[in-house]
Amino acid sequence: MRVLLFPFSMLCVLLSSLFSPLYAADDWYRPPVSVTWQWQLDGVVNEGYDVDLYDIDLFDSSVELIQRLQASGKKVICYFSAGSYEDWRPDAVDFAAKDLGKTLSGWDNERWLDIRSSQVRDVMIRRLDLAVSKGCDGIEPDNVDSYRTNTGFSFRANDQLDYNRFLAAQAHARGLAIGLKNDPDQARALSSDFDFAITEQCFEFSECRSYSSFIKAGKPVLNAEYRRIYVDDEAQRNAMCKQSLALEFSTLVLPVTLDDKFRLSCLP
Template sequence: MTRACRPLLCALLAVLLIAGCSGGPPSPSPAPSRWQPRPGTPWQWQLDGRADPASADVPVYDIDGFENSADDVERLHRDGRKVICYINAGAWESFRPDQAGFPAAVRGAPNGWHGERWLDIRRLDVLRPLMEKRFDMCREKGFDAVEPDLLDAYLNDTGFPLTAGHQLAYNRMIARIAHDRGLSVGLKNDLPQIPELVRDFDFAVNEECAQYGECGRLTPFVRAGKAVFHVEYALATGDFCAQARRLGLSSMRKRLELDGWRQPC
C-alpha cells in the first residue's frame, strides 16, 4: 500500500509538477517602453494658449502643460499625435497656480521674462516635490513626454552661486522624475553638458543654435537615435535649413511668442 505524503512534501511535488508541465513559472511582463522620438521627426511648438490642432499637420505637438487640459491632449492623440508637456523647471513663475508653493528663499534674480525668477537648483530637497507635482500633472493629463525649460541656469546670472555640477545633479533629477512616471523627457538647451546628459534624456529641444553657430554640438543626440527639436527666431529658413537637414535636426522658424505660426525646413 502506498503511503500518503506529508502535506508540505505534497505541496512541493504539486508545484514541481505544474512547473514541469508548463515549462517553468511565467515570465514577468516587460515594462512598457517610453516614447522615443527619432531624428528628423516634424513637430509643432505652441505655448501661447491652448493648442490649435489645425495649425500644423505633424506627428508631435509641444504645448503648455498648465494651459491645456486632458481633453486637449486626447484630441491630439485621436489625430495620431504624440504630445509633449511644457513646464518651467528652472524659474519660478508668478502666474502659475502652484506659485505659492515655492519658498521665497529659492527665488532668485529675474530672468528677463515678466513674472519669472530663477530658482536655486541647489535645493533639490525643496524643488524635487514641487517638480514631481508638475510631472504628475503631465502624466495625469495623458502627455507622452515633458519639456522642462531653463535647464541651463548655471550659465546665467541667477543670484545664486551655481556651478556646472549643480546643474548636472538637478538635470539628472529632472530626468529621473520623468522616467519614474513613464514619461520621455527632453534636454532644453544646455549645450555644454550634452556629452554628460545625452544618456539621461530622450530627446533635445534647442533654440537658436544656428544663429550662434552651435548646432554641431547637438549631434550626440542624433547619433544616439534621439530627436533634436530645434527652432530659430531671427534667421530665415534659407539661412539654416540646409545645415539642419544635414545634421538630422527637426527644425523650423517660429515667432518668439510661440503661437501657431511656423515655417518648417
C-alpha cells in the same frame, strides 16, 4: 464585529498592485531622429498640423486637448519651467521665498530657482505627476541651464547636471519622455539621460554641433529659429534648412512668442 475574509488570490492581486511599478522598465515614448513637430505655448492651440508630436503648455492645456491630439495620432509633449519661478502658475505658492533668486532678463514676472532645494524638487515632482494625470507622453522642462547665468545662487555645473538627471530619472520612472532644453555645454554628458533635445536659435548662435551626440544616439534634436530673415528671405531660409537637413535636425522657423502666427518647416 464582522470580519471580511478575502480569498488569498485576491489578496495577492491587491498587494501586487500596491508594490509593483506603474510602468515597465523603459516603457516611455522615444521620438525618432527627424521627427516632425509643432511648438505652441501661447494662444488657442492650432490642432491642424500633420506632424508626429505637439509641444504645448502643461498648465494651460486641457486633458480634452491632449486626448484630441493623441486621437489624431500625435504624441504630446508638455512644457513647464523647471528652473524658474513664474508668478502666474497655480502652484506658485508652493515655492519658498529663500529659493527665489534674481529676475530673469526680459521676463519680469519670473525668478531663478535654487535647483539644489529639496522643496523645489518636490514641486517638480508634483508637476511630473500632473503631466501623468493629464496624459502627456513626455515633458519639456525649461530653464535647465541656469548655472551659466547670474541667478543669485552659487551653484555650479555639477549641480545642474545633478538636477537635470534628477528630472530625467523622475520622468522616466513615470513613463514620460523628457527633452533637454537649451543646455549645449552639457548636451554630450546628458544625451544618455534624455530622449531628445530642444534648442532655440542653434544656427543663429552656432551651437548646433553641440547636440550631435543626440543624433548619434538615435535621438532627435528639435530646433526653433526666430530670425526674421528666415521668414522674409527664402534663399537665407533654404541655406539654413540645408544645414539642418544635413545634421538631421527637426528645425522650425517660428515667432518668438510661440503663438502660431506663422510656421515654416525645414523638413519635407
